Amino acid sequence: MSTTSPVAAVLSFAEASETVHRYCRNLKLPETELVALLHALNRVLAMPILADRDFPPFPRATRDGYAVRSTDVKNVPTTLRVVGQIKAGGNFNKVLNAGEAAEIMTGASAPSGADAVVMVEYTRLHDDKVEIQRSCSAGENIVPAGGEARAGQEMLPRGTCMGFAQIAVAAAVGQPVLKVYKHPKVAILSTGDEIVDATSTPGEHQIRNSNSYSLAAQVILAGGEPVQLPIAPDEPAALRKLMEEGLTADLLLLSGGVSMGKFDLVEQELARLGAKFFFTGVNIQPGKPVVFGEAGSVPFFGLPGNPISTMVTFDLFAQPVLQALGGSLPVRYPSAKAKLAKEIKTKIGLTRFLPAVLSGGLDVPQAALVAWQGSGDLRASAQANCYIVVPPDREVIAAGEMVTILLR
Ligand code: AMP
Ligand code: MG
Numbered sequence: 001m002s003t004t005s006p007v008a009a010v011l012s013f014a015e016a017s018e019t020v021h022r023y024c025r026n027l028k029l030p031e032t033e034l035v036a037l038l039h040a041l042n043r044v045l046a047m048p049i050l051a052d053r054d055f056p057p058f059p060r061a062t063r064d065g066y067a068v069r070s071t072d073v074k075n076v077p078t079t080l081r082v083v084g085q086i087k088a089g090g091n092f093n094k095v096l097n098a099g100e101a102a103e104i105m106t107g108a109s110a111p112s113g114a115d116a117v118v119m120v121e122y123t124r125l126h127d128d129k130v131e132i133q134r135s136c137s138a139g140e141n142i143v144p145a146g147g148e149a150r151a152g153q154e155m156l157p158r159g160t161c162m163g164f165a166q167i168a169v170a171a172a173v174g175q176p177v178l179k180v181y182k183h184p185k186v187a188i189l190s191t192g193d194e195i196v197d198a199t200s201t202p203g204e205h206q207i208r209n210s211n212s213y214s215l216a217a218q219v220i221l222a223g224g225e226p227v228q229l230p231i232a233p234d235e236p237a238a239l240r241k242l243m244e245e246g247l248t249a250d251l252l253l254l255s256g257g258v259s260m261g262k263f264d265l266v267e268q269e270l271a272r273l274g275a276k277f278f279f280t281g282v283n284i285q286p287g288k289p290v291v292f293g294e295a296g297s298v299p300f301f302g303l304p305g306n307p308i309s310t311m312v313t314f315d316l317f318a319q320p321v322l323q324a325l326g327g328s329l330p331v332r333y334p335s336a337k338a339k340l341a342k343e344i345k346t347k348i349g350l351t352r353f354l355p356a357v358l359s360g361g362l363d364v365p366q367a368a369l370v371a372w373q374g375s376g377d378l379r380a381s382a383q384a385n386c387y388i389v390v391p392p393d394r395e396v397i398a399a400g401e402m403v404t405i406l407l408r
Contacts, residue, residue, distance in 0.1 A: 251298065
């Protein structure tokens with residue numbers, strides 16, 4: 001039987017989110033390991049990446065054309081003497097004097113004396129002379145040596161999550177092996193007498209465990225290593241035993257058993273294990289009964305069992321903690337604005353994160369709610385690619401209004 005929770009604090013979304021972010025700021029950094037460059041994709045850097053030389057290492061031409069002294073091409077058309085050709089990777093040891101031009105290719109080193117490159121499109125070559133048809137200013141089409149970064153300068157800070165652009169940076173500075181943080185281990189514990197494993201045939205009133213799988217997938221995407229525990233029954237001793245096992249991980253995620261039902265035992269049994277609670281509910285929909293706390297020094301979340309509530313509360317609260325446990329710099333919620341395709345009517349009091357489809361091109365992205373049967377509707381959720389965020393003071397949002405969306 002459930003008892004009232006030891007500390008009951010139902011927060012606003014902003015308060016809960018601040019609680020989570022404050023907790024993240026005080027976490028210890030995880031252990032590190034070395035991985036080959038490409039295996040660092042989606043990993044978190046445990047070292048800063050420094051420029052091993054100036055970037056670019058030489059004044060780099062960014063266009064095919066003619067390297068010139070800009071003062072020579074103030075008045076156009078004008079004709080300059082072509083004194084050589086510079087390929088990318090090539091050496092040109094002469095100084096460019098007044099009245100001279102050098103044919104140059106993109107990526108080649110601009111000769112000393114030259115301070116601009118005139119694009120080939122604005123030139124005409126006659127034997128060893130080139131007619132310049134457009135003037136250009138000092139610096140045009142040349143990035144000076146060190147213009148992007150100086151030797152020794154930080155290119156990527158520690159805590160960066162490595163995407164493809166960051167992998168390119170590490171390659172460019174010649175780092176074939178990177179020090180990254182180890183994946184935090186995340187125990188996943190689904191609770192409920194009605195839940196059976198996804199591989200078994202459920203009885204008439206039973207349902208398959210989808211939450212352990214959605215959570216494991218979310219954990220992997222957020223940089224964790226999921227450990228799926230057996231399903232816990234709604235029975236105190238068995239539930240507590242599995243919780244204890246889960247609390248040997250770096251983070252414990254529970255699903256189900258945090259609502260007001262008689263067999264919602266999660267908070268009660270966590271309390272018996274000496275847990276501290278930071279919040280025991282948030283004024284959001286879906287996911288109002290979400291619980292956040294710590295047992296020993298291990299953070300846990302009790303996520304409501306309705307599948308969409310589980311997904312949303314993971315995204316809003318568990319993901320930032322997981323990222324911080326993984327050594328990541330603070331990450332903001334990936335939000336944007338889109339035009340609401342169809343009116344939303346709701347009730348005031350809760351911040352809502354409603355499954356929606358973001359469509360349209362680059363001009364005016366449109367968002368529309370998916371038709372759903374509430375927070376148990378997996379089919380509707382699988383059609384959604386974002387959530388529309390409805391602030392707690394809005395009852396009606398008209399079609400055409402710009403709304404905040406949270407990408408997922
Ligand atoms: P609860 O949060 O335990 O009250 O569960 C809320 C709803 O979510 C109920 O309809 C449960 O059957 C369902 N549910 C709970 N856990 C899971 C799970 N692991 N997989 C799928 N559905 C679940
Ligand atoms: Mg339950």
